Amino acid sequence: MxxxxxxxxxxxxxxxxxxxxxxxxxxxxxxxxxxxxxxxxxxxxxxxxxxxxxxxxxxxxxxxxxxxxxxxxxxxxxGIDRQNNMIIIGGGNFGQALTNYSNFERRGFMIQALFDVSHERIGKSVRGIRTLDMKDLEEFLSGCHIDIAVLTVPKNSAQEVADRLIACGIKAIWNFAHLDLKVPDDVVVENVHLSESLMQLSYRISEKRDKEGSGQNS
Amino acid sequence: MxxxxxxxxxxxxxxxxxxxxxxxxxxxxxxxxxxxxxxxxxxxxxxxxxxxxxxxxxxxxxxxxxxxxxxxxxxxxxGIDRQNNMIIIGGGNFGQALTNYSNFERRGFMIQALFDVSHERIGKSVRGIRTLDMKDLEEFLSGCHIDIAVLTVPKNSAQEVADRLIACGIKAIWNFAHLDLKVPDDVVVENVHLSESLMQLSYRISEKRDKEGSGQNS
DNA sequence: TAGATTGTTAATCGATTAACAATC
DNA sequence: TAGATTGTTAATCGATTAACAATC
Missing domain, CATH: 1.10.10.10 (Winged helix-like DNA-binding domain superfamily/Winged helix DNA-binding domain)
Incomplete structure (x- = not known):
């Protein structure tokens, strides 16, 4: 059933x-x-x-x-009655903010590693979580089970990174990049499009502005 | 019309x-x-x-x-054909990440200041944007027009901060705190509830797990 | 048992899709 | 003019709300 x-x-x-x-x-x-x-x-x-x-x-x-x-x-x-292992791809602003945000752990979402291409970031730890070289992604994923990959890379490399993740068997992507990823049917993507959220707010502001404007004229 | x-x-x-x-x-x-x-x-x-x-x-x-x-x-x-002035309340992980994220500016969303209560943060600048003392919020808002306040403070102080913002005439709040703000009718709120987004992803993962499980049995 | 409140079916409402006349 | 494609009305689909019988 x-x-x-x-x-x-x-x-x-x-x-x-x-x-x-x-x-x-x-x-x-x-x-x-x-x-x-x-x-x-x-x-x-x-x-x-x-x-x-x-x-x-x-x-x-x-x-x-x-x-x-x-x-x-x-x-x-x-599905939050169990542990979900995550990795974060992209150690920039959002990647680090998410890594630092310890609240996810309380719900069983454990960040296992951070990946980046910048040699300034590689090797450093954020809250005890290592920043690994993007080159070593495949090797890392072959050695442990990751449930969710968090994508906080720039728009222009997001699809390429997603493809690599999927090739390694990743089935769930939390996507912060501002594009629609193309993925196979058995991969789930949840998008966080911050600029779209901000634009919706902006819409509501100008909608209100319009109403007030027309109200004064009536 | x-x-x-x-x-x-x-x-x-x-x-x-x-x-x-x-x-x-x-x-x-x-x-x-x-x-x-x-x-x-x-x-x-x-x-x-x-x-x-x-x-x-x-x-x-x-x-x-x-x-x-x-x-x-x-x-x-x-409403993105004009400039929208923003302030960010809460200079923690997300507050700083949003401040550093220069893409918003390209759409006319200009961050005018960052507010925090921590003396370690106050006075410092992030990408040229000053971190001001939360105490000075009312004074600051009386001196310039802000369209959007971004709320990246902990859950337990979010409502109180929102009330202060609204008292100063703020009409739009981009809320990252994990609660539903109570605001008057003429104030618009757009929520970014990251943990809820992550839980939706988690739901889809376990939904898939269930399907596969039952598939093997059939 | 009587009262409360669910689980579930039926009715309504709203959003999406289909169809096509209007028109560039 | 003929072909293409919109703007808009009508039909369908799905989600929400209302109602009520089941039952604790």
Whole structure:
């Protein structure tokens, strides 16, 4: 029995449920109804129940959901109940920032190495994580299992690096480069396009500016 | 006459259109049909035409779209045809990485200052951009116009900082803190929740793992 | 048992795709 | 003019919300 196909919209909401449940746990809340959670999160109770029931019946009629249980179940669904080994390709600004950001580790995302081409960076350690020579990528990957490769290289070398990673068997890429990678079907890519996010914000600013402008004229 | 309400789905696609049109321009392409663009971008031609026609008729029957013209029109729609002044609050890993990332400037997003509470950081400059004392935030904002505040502070101080920014008249926040900010209706927030992005990737990895597992058994 | 709240089906809403008349 | 391709209306598809029977 396979999972039925889950829509992207649902997958996007799961981490947010997980976050709110974590906060409820921290404040000692033991159980919560879809209705109470919906008010906290500003979504409909119906949506919460629909979303969760894609994966199973985690609640109990007349009671609601046990916070800790649901938190752990969502963690399992998200695959963060286990260790995920990562490498970061590109030791520039973002590569180093991500390496320094120790929060990922708390969720089981362990950075095993950083790769770069610059001889100024190679050999140095960031938070105990070695910066290795990009030349040695293939050798490194043949020696250990890496679940996720983080791509923080310039746009013009991103595809080439991705190809090398995929040739080594990497199946998941967290892509910070500002382009759409071409990858085989069995490789998953999650994009973080910061400039596109910033442009969306900019859109909303100018949309507001337009509205105010026309408002004054009416 | 006001813009009609544009759906979020459309807004998210605009920066990607802009990016592809920019690349076409660079390779010297003068005109393109919705059909050719749709093949490049892996969307339907219908969607491209529908999206664009939310904002006006930019094409010409029998000809298609002029690449440079459309590129510039989308830039206007996105509000990136003008300068946007930004400040970054939080001079940690991400704050510094964003400050160092000079690509934003090319799109008119100018970082005017960096703010921090740490005396080790205050007074130092990153790429010519001063790190100021968080204490002086209100004074600074009274003296110049800032369009966007970038929030790269720890989760537990983010709301407090946001409140201060809003009190100073900031209307747009690019939020990297891992929480949902509470802001008035006239303030726009764009979130970059990196851990949620990483969890979505993790979900897809484990989804694939499940499928393969069940495949072997069948 | 009565009350509460889920799980799930049905209804609605919105977004995407298809089709085609308008027009360059 | 004929061919190409848009702008736009109509049809379809999918996601969200509402409703309610099941059940703890």
């Amino acid at each position: 396979e999972r039925k196909e889950i829509s992207n919209a649902v997958i996007k909401r799961l981490p947010r449920y997980h976050r709110y449940l974590g906060e409820l746990m921290e404040s000692g809340v033991e159980r919560i109804s879809s209705n109470d959670l919906s008010e906290k999160m500003n979504v409909t109770a119906s949506q919460i129940r629909q979303d969760l029931n894609n994966f199973g019946g985690f609640g109990q009629q007349g009671y609601g959901y046990n916070v800790e249980y649901l938190y752990n179940e969502i963690a399992k669904i998200l | 006001e813009r009609k309400e544009i759906s979020n789905a459309v807004i998210k696609r605009l920066p990607r259109y802009h990016r592809y049109l920019g690349e076409l321009m660079e390779s010297g392409v003068e005109r393109i049909s919705s059909n050719d663009l749709s093949e490049k971008m892996n969307v339907t031609a219908s969607q491209i035409r529908q999206d664009l026609n939310n904002f006006g008729g930019f094409g010409q029957q029998g000809y298609g779209y002029n690449v440079e013209y459309l590129y510039n029109e989308i830039a206007k729609i996105l």
